[in-house]
Amino acid sequence: MTTKKGLKIATIGGGSSYTPELIEGFINRYEELPVKEIYLVDIEEGKEKLDIVGNLAKRMVKKAGLDIDIHLTLDRREAIKDADFVTTQFRVGQLDARIRDEKIPLRYGSIGQETTGAGGFAKAQRTIPVILDICKDIEELSPNAWLINFTNPSGIVTEAVVKHSNVKVAGLCNVPIGMVNDSADMLGVTPDRVYIDFVGINHLLWGRKIYLDGKDITDNFIEEVAAGKSSTMKNIPDLDWDPDFIRSLGMFPCSYLRYYYLTDEMLKEEQESAKLEGTRGEVVKKIEHELFDLYKKPDLDIKPPQLAERGGAHYSDAACSLINSIYNDKKDIQIVNVKNNGAISDLPDNVVIEANSIVGFKDIKPINIGSIPTRIKGLIQVVKAYEELTIEAAVTGDYDTALQALSVHPLIPSVTVAKKILNDIIKENKEYLPQYK
Numbered sequence: 001m002t003t004k005k006g007l008k009i010a011t012i013g014g015g016s017s018y019t020p021e022l023i024e025g026f027i028n029r030y031e032e033l034p035v036k037e038i039y040l041v042d043i044e045e046g047k048e049k050l051d052i053v054g055n056l057a058k059r060m061v062k063k064a065g066l067d068i069d070i071h072l073t074l075d076r077r078e079a080i081k082d083a084d085f086v087t088t089q090f091r092v093g094q095l096d097a098r099i100r101d102e103k104i105p106l107r108y109g110s111i112g113q114e115t116t117g118a119g120g121f122a123k124a125q126r127t128i129p130v131i132l133d134i135c136k137d138i139e140e141l142s143p144n145a146w147l148i149n150f151t152n153p154s155g156i157v158t159e160a161v162v163k164h165s166n167v168k169v170a171g172l173c174n175v176p177i178g179m180v181n182d183s184a185d186m187l188g189v190t191p192d193r194v195y196i197d198f199v200g201i202n203h204l205l206w207g208r209k210i211y212l213d214g215k216d217i218t219d220n221f222i223e224e225v226a227a228g229k230s231s232t233m234k235n236i237p238d239l240d241w242d243p244d245f246i247r248s249l250g251m252f253p254c255s256y257l258r259y260y261y262l263t264d265e266m267l268k269e270e271q272e273s274a275k276l277e278g279t280r281g282e283v284v285k286k287i288e289h290e291l292f293d294l295y296k297k298p299d300l301d302i303k304p305p306q307l308a309e310r311g312g313a314h315y316s317d318a319a320c321s322l323i324n325s326i327y328n329d330k331k332d333i334q335i336v337n338v339k340n341n342g343a344i345s346d347l348p349d350n351v352v353i354e355a356n357s358i359v360g361f362k363d364i365k366p367i368n369i370g371s372i373p374t375r376i377k378g379l380i381q382v383v384k385a386y387e388e389l390t391i392e393a394a395v396t397g398d399y400d401t402a403l404q405a406l407s408v409h410p411l412i413p414s415v416t417v418a419k420k421i422l423n424d425i426i427k428e429n430k431e432y433l434p435q436y437k
């Protein structure tokens with residue numbers, strides 16, 4: 001690490017509307033985390049956004065009075081060279097591709113969502129070849145760097161890196177941190193007093209136990225969730241859980257589990273809102289226009305509160321505190337997408353799980369979970385099988401593997417539907433799927 005010079009960060013997908021979150025995170029932690037250079041990288045098509053958000057980032061740093069250089073570049077290799085941390089938050093095909101991912105499954109009566117179900121499969125097919133290319137650059141130009149991946153589907157993309165590169169990687173998501181914040185709100189306390197013991201994989205996550213100031217309050221908390229007191233991410237409809245189901249589950253599910261436990265209701269909700277206001281991707285497109293109009297204002301020099309309208313709000317807390325803990329070898333506990341390595345005995349060692357993990361400079365270790373309860377084991381195993389096949393399909397471009405991946409997924413009702421969805425995905429993503437010949 002380049003401690004004396006200060007740290008170099010490369011952010012791929014730097015033109016993202018979320019970038020002010022990240023910059024705010026680095027500004028807030030500057031004392032502990034001496035970032036000297038941030039390279040925001042994007043591609044030609046994203047140049048306009050990169051300029052707008054990059055200039056806001058420069059104003060934020062200036063207002064904070066810190067000596068951090070922000071570089072805006074289309075040259076990924078220049079950014080990655082000698083970086084200490086590479087963060088990834090890119091979207092291959094931009095929002096138009098996301099909208100297609102949402103619409104294709106809906107056409108056949110299946111959940112149309114950015115990360116969950118067939119939409120997530122399509123996004124993974126576009127993204128995995130690109131992330132593996134980025135990893136080749138890291139292996140060559142900054143082999144000691146940590147890759148902090150936010151690109152969705154985060155768990156799948158991280159697992160592709162674990163299986164197909166030598167890069168040190170940690171995958172992140174704002175769902176766990178969102179659940180901690182939400183629980184703290186419900187309890188009327190600050191988040192630092194709450195600890196949740198999680199089990200699962202990315203966007204398929206349960207809180208097993210919850211502690212307030214170290215005291216186990218799980219039973220009472222589950223009663224509150226059953227009574228409808230929990231809230232949801234901005235991008236997930238807030239449908240009520242069945243109280244009997246929550247009590248008998250004895251755990252509290254993340255928002256995304258509504259797609260699995262309330263499939264019919266969620267599908268109906270998606271179909272109705274697609275007609276009324278468009279899919280979530282279409283709604284986000286409008287929010288993005290408004291956000292970028294705001295970002296253009298020369299007197300704006302802080303992260304605008306309107307960014308909280310996005311589902312990924314507060315992700316910088318997860319990213320910057322992880323980078324901080326790695327850099328300072330804190331050995332504290334954070335929720336990370338990390339190689340299983342036996343932590344969940346019912347899953348293969350080389351898959352990625354989302355787990356409370358001990359974060360240090362050299363490695364990130366998931367805390368042992370052991371065997372998972374039967375009531376959630378089947379779902380985790382089947383979705384993990386889908387994820388493994390999805391990665392294999394993205395790497396090989398093998399149609400049969402892709403068909404198996406979609407056919408295994410619990411949200412895709414039949415092989416007939418899987419085949420129709422897959423054919424549309426390949427057809428409508430032609431320019432982004434060179435691996436499918």
Ligand code: G6P
Nearest residue numbers: 174175233235280284310311312
């Ligand atoms: C959640 C998920 C993220 C996802 C985001 C989408 O926070 O955890 O993985 O990127 O929502 O939010 P959006 O505002 O783009 O729908």
